[in-house]
Amino acid sequence: MIEIRNVSIIREGIYILKGVSLSIKKGEFVAIVGPNGAGKTTLLDVITGFIKPTEGVVVINNKRSDTKIYTGENIGYVFQEEYSRSNIPLTVEDVVCIGGYKRSGGSFFHLKGNPGLIDKALEEVGISNLKHRNVSNLSGGERRKVSIARELSREVEALLLDEVLANLDPPAQIDINGLIQRLHEELGITIVFVTHLLHYLPERVERIVGLKNGEVLFDNPRSRITSGMLAELYGCDENKLSKYVGTFRI
Amino acid sequence: MWELFGYKFFQYALIAALLGGASLGIVGVWVVLIGIPFIGVALSHAAFAGGVVGMLLGINPVFMAFVFSLIASLSIGPLSERSRIEPNISIGIIFSLVLGIAFLGIGFMKGSRNEAFSLIWGSILTLSRWDILMITVFFFFVLLFLLKFNMEIKAIIYNKKVAHVAGIPVSRIFYLLLFVTGFTVTVNLNTVGGLLIFSLLINPSSAASLIAKRIEQMYLLSALFGVVSCVCGLLVSALFNVPSGSVIIIVSSVIFLVTFLLNRRRIAEKRV
Numbered sequence: 001m002i003e004i005r006n007v008s009i010i011r012e013g014i015y016i017l018k019g020v021s022l023s024i025k026k027g028e029f030v031a032i033v034g035p036n037g038a039g040k041t042t043l044l045d046v047i048t049g050f051i052k053p054t055e056g057v058v059v060i061n062n063k064r065s066d067t068k069i070y071t072g073e074n075i076g077y078v079f080q081e082e083y084s085r086s087n088i089p090l091t092v093e094d095v096v097c098i099g100g101y102k103r104s105g106g107s108f109f110h111l112k113g114n115p116g117l118i119d120k121a122l123e124e125v126g127i128s129n130l131k132h133r134n135v136s137n138l139s140g141g142e143r144r145k146v147s148i149a150r151e152l153s154r155e156v157e158a159l160l161l162d163e164v165l166a167n168l169d170p171p172a173q174i175d176i177n178g179l180i181q182r183l184h185e186e187l188g189i190t191i192v193f194v195t196h197l198l199h200y201l202p203e204r205v206e207r208i209v210g211l212k213n214g215e216v217l218f219d220n221p222r223s224r225i226t227s228g229m230l231a232e233l234y235g236c237d238e239n240k241l242s243k244y245v246g247t248f249r250i
Numbered sequence: 251m252w253e254l255f256g257y258k259f260f261q262y263a264l265i266a267a268l269l270g271g272a273s274l275g276i277v278g279v280w281v282v283l284i285g286i287p288f289i290g291v292a293l294s295h296a297a298f299a300g301g302v303v304g305m306l307l308g309i310n311p312v313f314m315a316f317v318f319s320l321i322a323s324l325s326i327g328p329l330s331e332r333s334r335i336e337p338n339i340s341i342g343i344i345f346s347l348v349l350g351i352a353f354l355g356i357g358f359m360k361g362s363r364n365e366a367f368s369l370i371w372g373s374i375l376t377l378s379r380w381d382i383l384m385i386t387v388f389f390f391f392v393l394l395f396l397l398k399f400n401m402e403i404k405a406i407i408y409n410k411k412v413a414h415v416a417g418i419p420v421s422r423i424f425y426l427l428l429f430v431t432g433f434t435v436t437v438n439l440n441t442v443g444g445l446l447i448f449s450l451l452i453n454p455s456s457a458a459s460l461i462a463k464r465i466e467q468m469y470l471l472s473a474l475f476g477v478v479s480c481v482c483g484l485l486v487s488a489l490f491n492v493p494s495g496s497v498i499i500i501v502s503s504v505i506f507l508v509t510f511l512l513n514r515r516r517i518a519e520k521r522v
Contacts, residue, residue, distance in 0.1 A: 048415050077415045082408070088283075089465045091410055098405040102417035134463050150412070 001026040001158060001190055002047055002075075007056035009042055016042050016074070016216045019056070029184050029191045029204045034211035034235050042195045043211065044160045047192070048077050061157075078144065078149025080163040082132075083135075092130045092138070092146050095244035098119055121153040124187075125179060141172030149235065150181065159183065165197055177202050181217035198230060254488055262382050263374045263488075267480035269389040270438040271454075274447070275476030276392055277434045279468050280427050280457030283407045286337050289326070289428070290435060290451040292345035294444035296322035297436040299348040301369045302355035312380075313515065315369070315436050322348060323432030324425060372482055373441025374494040384437045395430050396469070399423060404465060442495040450476060453502035457509040475505050 002024040009016040017039045024030055032040050045051040046058055057064050061074060076099070096118050096188035122128045125145045130138065135146060144164050150160060161180065165173045181204045183189045193205065201208075201222075208225050210217040210233040216235055218225070254260045281287055300318025304311035322344050326337060356366055377385075396403070402423045405413035414420045435447055442450055454475035455468070462468035483498030 006375065050411060050414055077412075079409070082412055087288075087459060088408060089459065089462045089468045090404060091464060094401075094404050094465070095408060097401060098408065098412060098416050100416075101401075101405070112374075147412075150416075154416075 001058040001061060002192075003049065004043070005057050005059065007043075007046055007058060009039075009046065009051060015214045017046065017053075018210075020216055021056075021180070022209065022216065022219065024190060024192060026190055027184075027188050028206060029084045029193070029202070030207045030209060031193045031195060031201055031205045032209045032211060033195060033198065033230070033233065034217075037213075038211040039214040040211055041162055042214075044077060044162055044192070044194060047160060048075055072113045074149075074157040076154070076156035076159045078147040078151060078159065078161050078164055080166055083143070088134075088136050088137065090135050092122070092127065092133050092135055092149075093118060095135055095146050096150045096153050099118055099153040102154065114158075117153050117155075121149040124152055124183075125149045139172070140168050141175055144168070144172075144176050145179065148183075152183075156189065158192065160192045160194075162194045163196065164193075165195065165200065173197075173200065259375055259377070260488065262377045262379070263484050263494075264481070265382050266374055266377050266385050266438075266441050267484045268477055270385050270406075270441045271450070271476035271478070271480035272473040273385075273389045273392045273434050273476075274438055274450045275454045275473035276396060276469055277431050278451040278453075278476070279458070279465070280407075281404060281431060281451050282385075282455040282459060283465075284424075284427070286341060287448075287452050288338055288341045288345070289431060290448040292326070292341045292348065293319050293322055293432045293435045294439060294447045295345060295352060296348040296432070297439050298369045299352035299355065301439075302352050302359075302366050306355050306358055306365060311369075312384075315439065316433065318348065319432040319436040319443040320429065323428040326428055328425075350517055365501075369439060370443050370445045371493065372440050372446065372495040374441050374480075374498075375488065377440055379441055381437075384440075388434055388437045392430060395426070399426070403427065407465070414499050442483075442498050446495045446499045449499040449502055450479065453499075453506045454479060456501075457506040460509050460513050474504065479505060502517075 001020070004020055004022040007020045010017050020039075032043065033042055042051060042233070046053055047060070049058070070161065100117050101119070118131075119128065122131055126150050127142060127145050127149060130142060130146070135143065138146065148159070148164075159180075164180070165176060168176065177200070180191060180193070181202050184191050184204050191204075193202065195201065205222055207221055209219045210229065213235055218229055220229075227238055227242055231241050234241060255264075281289055294302035297315035297319040299407065300314040300316070301311040303318070304314030307314075326340050326344055356363055402413070402418050405416060405418050406420060406427075407421055410420050410424075435451070438447060438450075441447075455472040457475050458468045458471035462471055479498050479502035482501040483494050486492065486497045486501075
């Protein structure tokens with residue numbers, strides 16, 4: 001479904017991504033891990049076409065994303081922090097509506113006239129009761145659910161999730177983690193899950209990709225990942241890392 | 251006071267206050283929520299520079315003001331995107347350039363410079379039939395633009411990256427926003443003047459942002475505050491023979507202050 005072929009991003013002579021090749025099949029649950037500045041978010045930006053690769057190509061469902069053809073229709077993207085202001089006069093319905101832009105033929109009037117898609121997405125993530133609430137007054141967990149609902153409102157095949165558990169309290173992390181796993185299990189949505197929380201990888205993660213300095217250090221099934229590989233990825237002592245994250249549930 | 255309403259110049263001024271105040275109030279919502287407040291200063295001074303260049307070259311100053319405002323508004327977007335600098339920085343660069351052009355033009359002028367300076371201070375009581383026609387046309391243009399692109403604008407205000415992923419042509423809509431803002435500022439330049447129009451973009455919408463829960467409420471309140479500022483300024487100016495632009499801006503600042511004081515508890519609660 002998502003083919004990344006030898007992609008490099010070069011800025012001011014520095015490689016942000018270097019010769020990255022990845023193939024993500026429909027229905028897979030892939031975690032991408034790596035230290036800060038490894039290029040994880042840049043990789044997601046390249047997949048969605050937000051950043052054009054300096055070298056290489058990204059192919060989504062047999063369409064090259066570096067052409068002018070819009071390829072993001074089937075790919076949802078949830079960012080770590082989407083709120084540029086503390087006070088935004090928008091409701092949950094307004095934000096979820098954004099996701100269905102292309103599906104409504106480029107006009108929001110159509111989507112407004114067909115609230116079925118929005119209601120269905122809100123119901124899927126369990127926040128139908130928040131539909132008319134101002135987004136500025138929501139908790140961190142509720143905000144992440146609104147973002148996920150927004151992407152579901154265009155019935156995406158894949159969800160790219162960038163640190164969606166960051167800055168959430170444990171109950172909210174458990175809640176969002178459960179929601180993501182349910183979307184994978186029940187709707188068959190392909191999940192690409194970027195995270196730092198090694199001790200809290202969703203149980204359904206099948207494959208882990210380690211990214212370091214813009215390069216793929218390892219790309220293995222979960223069962224073949226060792227604490228030594230992760231210690232090498234983060235460039236720290238294996239025992240110290242084990243103590244910090246507890247026993248790896250990998 | 252009532253006899254004033256019988257005079258043509260006052261009727262024109264009243265129309266300008268109502269429609270200009272409302273359109274600046276609406277445009278101000280975009281400026282405040284997208285976080286580019288300085289744009290009003292840059293565009294109004296671009297229009298001022300255009301007017302000065304027009305006077306020097308013997309071309310209609312209003313036409314040249316439009317041309318300069320258009321060039322400035324269409325330069326800000328690409329400049330910030332292609333050079334990867336903040337929009338507010340590119341606005342600052344354009345602002346300093348047009349200010350230099352304006353004062354260079356004034357330096358070359360022979361004879362009275364009053365006409366050029368009237369673009370800075372504005373004079374709501376001396377508007378022509380042509381000015382009123384333009385203000386009216388652009389008021390409806392702003393309304394139509396808002397109705398057509400309301401949801402795209404909401405998406406850009408929320409998060410440009412999210413809007414891009416959803417397939418919204420973010421750059422195109424953003425340039426259109428700058429373009430409409432530039433033209434709205436230019437047609438209303440004579441009402442409050444280039445130096446003060448900035449406040450009429452910022453104060454009503456900032457006051458509205460303190461109490462509005464939905465963006466539609468914010469548009470309505472901001473337009474209302476803009477109209478109240480302009481009409482109060484006009485009446486005080488006509489009754490006490492004081493500069494209209496200054497009074498309009500003071501009234502808009504007072505509206506913001508009163509709104510803030512009346513809602514300070516709610517604003518403090520929101521921050522916790």
